[in-house]
Amino acid sequence: MTTQLPPGLQLEKVDERIMTLNVGPQHPGSGHMRLIIKVDGDYIVSCDPDPGYVHRGEEKMAEYRNYIVNIPHLERPVIHDSCNVLYPYCLGVEELLGLEVPERAKYLRVIASELNRCVYIQYWLAIYGIFLGHSTMFMWPAGDRELLIDLLEKITGARVTHAYFVPGGIRNDVPANFEDMCLKRVNYFEKRIKEYAAIFYDNPILISRTQGAGVLSREDAIRLGTTGSTLRASGVDFDLRKKEPYDAYGELDVHSNVLKDGDSYARSKIPWLDMLESCNIIRQALQKMPKSGSVRVKLKPNPKGGNDEVYKRVESGRGSLGCYIVSRSQPEPYRLKLSVGSFRNLICMPYLLKGEKLGNMPAVYWSLNYWPVEADR
């Protein structure tokens, strides 16, 4: 049977020795993106990433929706990290509209965004585990993240798409017994994730598969513009929560995790260390948070920004996430641009996979902390 292949799907024949492989979009080892890999025997000669399978035109759509209507669809790029995705947008719109966020809302935002970071990293860890063939590492994080999802559901009302942050604060206050509930769950969660070291990070099979695979040197990491866990695994201490504190992060003691190796093992360990750090931040924020007060500034219907432009960035689960908004005295933004961590980390894939064994491809691919939907927007 010959099927008419759509344009862009045909593979070119290069050489007698070299074979072209299509990894994705339907492939057990890839997400919603495609890698065109040329292999010589078992070794990868070149790798050409082909993103754009989930390009939905978020930025264009934002231009004909007003600032409030934009909230739900701007969190869709990363629904399991929805608080952090909305964070730069809310910070930007607040600056455009000249809103002052109440003190209690600032702390609740920090708590919600750290909880969401844990939920995101747990999902990523589950996927990383299953694609390395470690089934237990899929089951454990996928089960433990439900604990925090339940907590977030109690606060926000939705399982993953919270739409909790709004310009001027947060949508609604937390329930009465939130602090006890949160502290209990975070303590249990921390106890659980410490157990991952024994089964995953100290596992000799994982170490032999990931250590030394896809090494990214410190210079290359800076030159290629990587961010987040990929950058910090290569020995660059760059965490926006510490370098450019936003909201209540300035009053909290944030420690950023840095490893020097720059290989897949270091890149997979950094998010796990980040989760432990998130638990510390949540505990600090719960202590310092004002016990009562307003959580939201009342907005005028259909608020208009001035003739202005603003760029805000935050540290998301995948690295620095920026939002650039241009306002032309209209209820809608004139231009909105999301600068996302996933796309920046994708850039180093051709460099990392060159000369690797084909079997190392999933270990390198998933260690980049890459979420295709966010990269394509």
Added chain:
Amino acid sequence: MLKELLTPQNANVFIGKLGDILVKAVDAPLGYAINWGRLWSLWPVHIETACCSVEFGAASGPRYDVERFGIIEAFGSLRQCDLVVVQGTITRKMAPRLRLVYDQMPEPKYVIAMGACAITGGLYFDSYNVLPGIDGILPVDVYVPGCPPRPETLIQGCMLLQEKIKRMKAR
């Protein structure tokens, strides 16, 4: 009487009638058995198309555990699969690939449209790069609404599909 009927001239007709009766007697129970086998071993394709794959992953996780209902986690090759769960938005770049995946699967095959985007385009109904629902490219069996659907909703959709398969004529 029977001797008269079973002349060499009539034999072909008679055997044909007997065959019809046999087919009717066997077809329904056999079809039921075939469908019963199919509905407890649905193999979804591993094709993620958008963000609903997060909830699809959660449904395979330990809390929801869709494997209890005979939906195996999305692994394996296309040639062993008989279920496409379209997990969210289909863009213009993804649509030919999705159709190609569907064409490569052996019969019988079933389609679940998961999430508002796969049903009508959802939040992206007016986007320039998104299909307004997958009805135009695939024959959908079950629609699972939500943005994204909760894992319970997806499981209910799978159970509805199993009900449907039970009543289908086995091919």
